Amino acid sequence: WKDDIKIDQEAVAGYVGGEFAPNGGAHSGRNWGAFDIQKEVIDLCPTGCMKMEGGKLKIDNRECTRCMHCINVMPRALHIGDDRGCSMLVGAKAPILDGAQMGSLLVPFIKVEEPYDEIKEVIESIWDWWMEEGKNRERLGELIKRQGFQKLLEVTKIKAMPQHVQEPRQTPYIFWKEDEVPGGWDRDVTEFRKDHQR
Numbered sequence: 001w002k003d004d005i006k007i008d009q010e011a012v013a014g015y016v017g018g019e020f021a022p023n024g025g026a027h028s029g030r031n032w033g034a035f036d037i038q039k040e041v042i043d044l045c046p047t048g049c050m051k052m053e054g055g056k057l058k059i060d061n062r063e064c065t066r067c068m069h070c071i072n073v074m075p076r077a078l079h080i081g082d083d084r085g086c087s088m089l090v091g092a093k094a095p096i097l098d099g100a101q102m103g104s105l106l107v108p109f110i111k112v113e114e115p116y117d118e119i120k121e122v123i124e125s126i127w128d129w130w131m132e133e134g135k136n137r138e139r140l141g142e143l144i145k146r147q148g149f150q151k152l153l154e155v156t157k158i159k160a161m162p163q164h165v166q167e168p169r170q171t172p173y174i175f176w177k178e179d180e181v182p183g184g185w186d187r188d189v190t191e192f193r194k195d196h197q198r
Contacts, residue, residue, distance in 0.1 A: 002109050003081035004061040005070075011077035012037075012057045022073050041070050085111045088122060090152070091141035101141065104149060106156065108163045122156055129155040150175055 014020045015035055021028055022035050037057075042050045049063035050070065057077070059070075071078045088110060089103030110118055126140065129152070134143050144152055153160055178184045 001066070001081040001084045003083040005059055005064065006079040006081060007057055007059065008077050008079075009056050012074065013055065015074050015077055020074075020076055024072075024075055041073050044069055085109050086119075088119070090126065091139075091144045093139055093141035103141070104144065105163050106152065106158065108161065122158070125156045126152070148175075 011020065015022060016037050018034060022040065037052065042052065046067055046069075047063045047065055049060040051058050068080075071080065086109075087105060088107035090106045092101060092103035094100040107122060110122070112119070130140055130143055133147060134140075138146075149164065150160075153164070
C-alpha cells in the first residue's frame with residue numbers, strides 16, 4: 001500500500017488494556033505477562049516512526065517502511081491503506097554454490113489494475129534486454145550480476161531511488177557517468193589536492 005496505515009484507536013486501547021491478545025493469540029501457550037505496546041511494538045519499529053501520545057498511537061507514515069511488524073502484533077487495531085499495489089523484485093535465484101538469493105527491489109510500488117499495462121511494460125523491457133544480452137542458460141539474476149543493476153534501470157527506464165540501495169556505502173548499485181560529473185573524469189590533480197589533502 002502507498003497511503004497511510006489505518007489506525008483504530010479503540011482497538012489500540014483494547015490491546016493495551018489486555019482485551020485483545022497480541023499477535024492474533026499466536027503466543028498464548030504461556031504467560032508472557034501484560035502486553036507492553038512500547039516494548040513489543042514501538043521500540044521494535046525499524047524506523048522509530050511510532051509513539052504513544054495522550055493514550056493514542058501516532059505513526060509518522062512518511063518514515064514508515066511498511067515492514068508490517070505493528071500490523072502483525074495488533075491486527076485488529078492497524079490495517080494497510082486503500083491505495084494498494086505490488087512491489088516488483090527481480091533476479092532471485094538459488095545457485096548451488098552461492099545458495100538462495102532474494103531478488104533486488106526494482107519497483108517499490110506499482111498499481112495492480114486491469115489491463116495491467118504498467119506491469120507489462122516493465123516485464124517486456126526486461127524480456128527484450130534478457131533476450132538480447134543474456135548468455136546461453138543465463139538467468140536474469142546472473143545477467144544483472146554481470147551487467148549491473150544500473151543497466152537494468154536504464155533498459156526499464158526506471159529512475160534510481162533510495163529503495164534500490166542495498167546498504168549505505170556498501171556495494172552501491174548506482175554509479176556516476178562522465179557527463180553527469182561537473183568537469184568529467186579528467187581533472188587537474190594539483191587543483192583537487194588543494195581541497196583534499198592526503
